[in-house]
Amino acid sequence: MSxxxxxxxxxxxxxxxxxxxxxxxxxxxxxxxxxxxDEQVKQKIFSSANRRGVPIVTxxxxxxxxxxxxxxxxxxxxxxxx
Numbered sequence: 001m002s003x004x005x006x007x008x009x010x011x012x013x014x015x016x017x018x019x020x021x022x023x024x025x026x027x028x029x030x031x032x033x034x035x036x037x038d039e040q041v042k043q044k045i046f047s048s049a050n051r052r053g054v055p056i057v058t059x060x061x062x063x064x065x066x067x068x069x070x071x072x073x074x075x076x077x078x079x080x081x082x
Contacts, residue, residue: 011081
């Protein structure tokens with residue numbers, strides 16, 4: 001379901017750096033995180049999202065998440081914008 005939600009989202013930011021910046025700016029309604037990412041990266045995203053009360057959804061694969069975003073490489077995180 002989350003892959004479909006990402007694919008259908010009008011406004012999304014793909015990637016860890018963009019997700020963290022959007023979280024800091026308060027522009028995120030939900031974060032989608034791939035389970036198979038580096039643990040340090042995962043902790044940064046979870047910490048930032050939790051501090052701001054933004055819901056986090058996890059999916060099993062970076063490759064599938066990237067495909068849902070319409071890119072040919074894996075995506076660690078996707079931020080769904082307000």
